[in-house]
Amino acid sequence: MQTNQDLSTQFRHGVLPQTTSDEFSRQEFVKSLKFHLASKVSLGNQNAFEARAKPAFTKATGGAPETYADIRRAMSDDPYYNFWSAMQRNSQEMMWKSVQIPVERQLPELIAKAGEASGAGTLRLDPEMEIPRYHRGVDIHCMPGGYHTEFTADDVANGAVYDSAVYIYAMGRMGPLNSDIGDTTIAWIKENHPDFKPRRILDMGCSVGHSTLSYCDAWPEAEIFAIDVGAPVLRYAHARAESMGKTVHFSQQNAEATDFEDGTFDLIVSHILVHETSNAAMRKIMRECNRLLTPGGLAVHAETPPYRDLPAYDAFMLDWDTRNNNEPYWGASHELVTADIAAECGFDPAKSFEAYQPSAFEATERRTKVFQGGDFGGGGAWWLWGVQK
């Protein structure tokens, strides 16, 4: 039995899909390919830009590329960049395939295990809930079927697929439980609001609960609620939480309009949710946060840094996902200005904040320390934005 002390592999909770040695090797290859691309191949893009694309752009337009959009135009025909992009896209598709094979093989058992999950936590599904358009348009980050598609009755497939894939995607740098974004958000809250004792906490867009469960340990007296639009991820999240003895109340709800009463929560968090919504939806979500928070309560959203905080070349590399990884709102979400959103959504903009918090999980030797496409969790910090009501 593997224990939580082994920090170099994914924690084997009760519903994690099993792998044969070949299936595991195939997943490990994808993880190695991603790390090789991020640590050894990706940096050549900057040389291609300096040596080739930048002089060509300058010659053609009469001015050097200045914005990340200029750099994207300059690099669009560069053969090194396009070959790296193609390999990066393939690594993503290979990742999903490598985790789908074992899930497909053992899906009936996974569904049975999830059905048997029991404990103090709850699961409330709403088959009538409309899946938002921004999740139906394309399958976000190329996960076939997204968070919501059900391939059979009581399906948990894409919960299991997502859980295994995130570990590969982040190359293990979010820890054995893929919990780094939650742990990091909690560290920031505790450092900046040491006396804050939330009684009820809501995690919006929780997927399989990677970040959610950290809140159970951070504030053991609090009641933890978590919502998502996808039934398969919620069934899996519930079973995963129960297998680890964590009490969470999961429900299938759109964060834009929930059925919780006004002023239910002292703390509302989201972890890499916002970039998977839309300009209209994220404003509705912030208005919903305003309705649901108690006075003095906090809304905190964790994401990767806004482009304005990065050199133009780095912003261009971080923007890769927008056009290459089925992340249509990635780019626009990285242009959000917290104080403006707060003001629009009924909060006091003076009580809004933007902050960087170093990753809680120690993975120094495998971090590239840059924010770039295909290197999720490599930056060693998360960008937190939000507001106090």
Next chain:
Amino acid sequence: MAESITLQKKARGERPQYFADPAIDKALSITLALAGEVAVLRDRIDTIERLAESGQSPTRAAVDAYVPDAGVRAARDAWRDSYLDTVLRIIHQEREELEQRAADTKPYAAVIDEVEAGG
């Protein structure tokens, strides 16, 4: 035997085309998948050798059930990284050339001129 359930394999959304000829996109995808399968086979050989070394019979069942410990995983990570250095040689060669050019954007012709001029 429970009925088998087939998952959707292609993500919805138009796949970007990275090369002028779409056949090159396909050939690259196949090449990378094959590179992965070579790594899977290499791990399988490594498993057989390790089972044999520890006195166990390397049967199919034993190989399929083998779970590498942290030390074996680290050794395999290191092998895959140097394996990818080998497989992606042509990419690393271009990267090295671009690195040199970025560091010194002086055209090669200018170096010839310099040498011919006696510099």
